[in-house]
Amino acid sequence: FMDFIVFFPPFFCRLHAMQPSAVVVGGGCVGVSCGYHLSQLGYRVTIIDKSKAVAMAGSHQNGNHLATSWSPVICTKDFPYEFAKSIWGVGQFLPYETNVNFVLSMKFLRWMKILIREAANGKKLSEAGTSLCTENYKQLQEIEDRYPEIKTVSTYKSVLKLLQTPSTNDVNVRELEPTVARGLPDLSGIIMPHNVVLDCKKYTDRLSEILVQTGKVRMLLDTTVSSVSRNEVLLGNGDKLSADVVVVAAGVDTPELTKTDLPIIPVGGYSVTWKPTTPVLKTFPKVYLLRGIAISQVPDQEVRLSGLVHFSNGCSGTPPRGQALYYLLNRINSRLNVDLSPFVDHSTLKEWCCYRPTTPDNLPIIGKLANGIYVCSGHSFNGWGWALASGKLLASIVAGVDPPIDPVPFSPCRFA
Numbered sequence: 001f002m003d004f005i006v007f008f009p010p011f012f013c014r015l016h017a018m019q020p021s022a023v024v025v026g027g028g029c030v031g032v033s034c035g036y037h038l039s040q041l042g043y044r045v046t047i048i049d050k051s052k053a054v055a056m057a058g059s060h061q062n063g064n065h066l067a068t069s070w071s072p073v074i075c076t077k078d079f080p081y082e083f084a085k086s087i088w089g090v091g092q093f094l095p096y097e098t099n100v101n102f103v104l105s106m107k108f109l110r111w112m113k114i115l116i117r118e119a120a121n122g123k124k125l126s127e128a129g130t131s132l133c134t135e136n137y138k139q140l141q142e143i144e145d146r147y148p149e150i151k152t153v154s155t156y157k158s159v160l161k162l163l164q165t166p167s168t169n170d171v172n173v174r175e176l177e178p179t180v181a182r183g184l185p186d187l188s189g190i191i192m193p194h195n196v197v198l199d200c201k202k203y204t205d206r207l208s209e210i211l212v213q214t215g216k217v218r219m220l221l222d223t224t225v226s227s228v229s230r231n232e233v234l235l236g237n238g239d240k241l242s243a244d245v246v247v248v249a250a251g252v253d254t255p256e257l258t259k260t261d262l263p264i265i266p267v268g269g270y271s272v273t274w275k276p277t278t279p280v281l282k283t284f285p286k287v288y289l290l291r292g293i294a295i296s297q298v299p300d301q302e303v304r305l306s307g308l309v310h311f312s313n314g315c316s317g318t319p320p321r322g323q324a325l326y327y328l329l330n331r332i333n334s335r336l337n338v339d340l341s342p343f344v345d346h347s348t349l350k351e352w353c354c355y356r357p358t359t360p361d362n363l364p365i366i367g368k369l370a371n372g373i374y375v376c377s378g379h380s381f382n383g384w385g386w387a388l389a390s391g392k393l394l395a396s397i398v399a400g401v402d403p404p405i406d407p408v409p410f411s412p413c414r415f416a
Helices: 002-018 029-040 079-087 106-146 148-152 170-176 200-213 251-258 324-336 380-399
Strands: 021-025 044-048 065-067 096-098 155-161 192-198 217-220 225-228 232-235 240-242 245-248 265-274 286-290 293-297 303-311 350-358 365-368 374-377
Touching: 021 029, 029 044, 029 200, 029 217, 029 245, 029 374, 029 380, 065 106, 079 106, 106 148, 106 265, 106 380, 148 200, 200 217, 200 380, 225 251, 245 251, 245 380, 251 350, 251 374, 265 324, 303 324, 324 350, 350 380, 365 380, 374 380
Parallel strands: 021 044, 021 245, 044 217, 096 303, 155 286, 245 374
Antiparallel strands: 065 192, 155 192, 225 232, 232 240, 265 303, 265 350, 286 293, 293 303, 365 374
């Protein structure tokens, strides 16, 4: 018995040391998903984020909806022309807002060049994005089966459909919507009959809590990162973390941290929420989506308007605060002739804006870079719809196991 007591503690320490280690830079829904799936494959994971809590940047206030299909929002043959018009305020129905003082940087010109090259591949991109959506639903169910307590985060089945008004019909909707005009399968991105309304921030909070409680993941919050390399992360305070694998899931900061020219640019996204005193939507819960805008409400909770694509000042700086409500209400009114302003309760109004890490083909970048660093970023406006599947795909690439879906459409090499 004494031999057992003396021998086994060192044995377990050696066994622990034999586990591969991973550091994930970025504590949004994508980063936490990467940490979760790596831990499921036996990795000791540390997640680092500069905020004081997880999901405080692009994952903080999303449109709440998880869709079963997807199509490019920006990577369309009409985008360059529509973008040019939006600079001068022409075409108020567009899902883009562009400041007149926009400065064209070389990085943006390269990004636009790739977009123009890929714009003809809408169907192929839609199929790849939809495969992520499908896998995301599968992972959502598997996580709930493994950790039933995560179901305490409110989930509502809903219908996602075009907001119909007397001023909209099949003819003018097709004129306003290039996605519909292209005839993509199931009007992907416009009408989605199967949908889940699920709060990204609450879900990410709960999943990270479970991972910490089970000892599978360590969280380093309120911690900045100065640089990363293949097997090391340098923190802002000068400390170094060594690991077998380094994953960067840092949204718009990914190119700078990885010291690469990955074509990820920051595009402004907005949302406003309020507690309604008058019902805004007649059927609850429901999400209404038209390209560039989403309106959602769940029972006994807030109304949320979200969306938009805002290019400004050479894609740098901070999205303008104080304008989100104006942008969103004006977009709904100008495109659908629907005035939601009487329903807004300004006493409970909250505004949010953040940059979305956007690639020119609107698909995320998932895989290994030439310098040995792994990346999982560039999810644009569909981070929550792809996060759980992206983490699964990234972890399978890291561990060298069979991927859940074809990884080629998301490889960093596609931009070489």
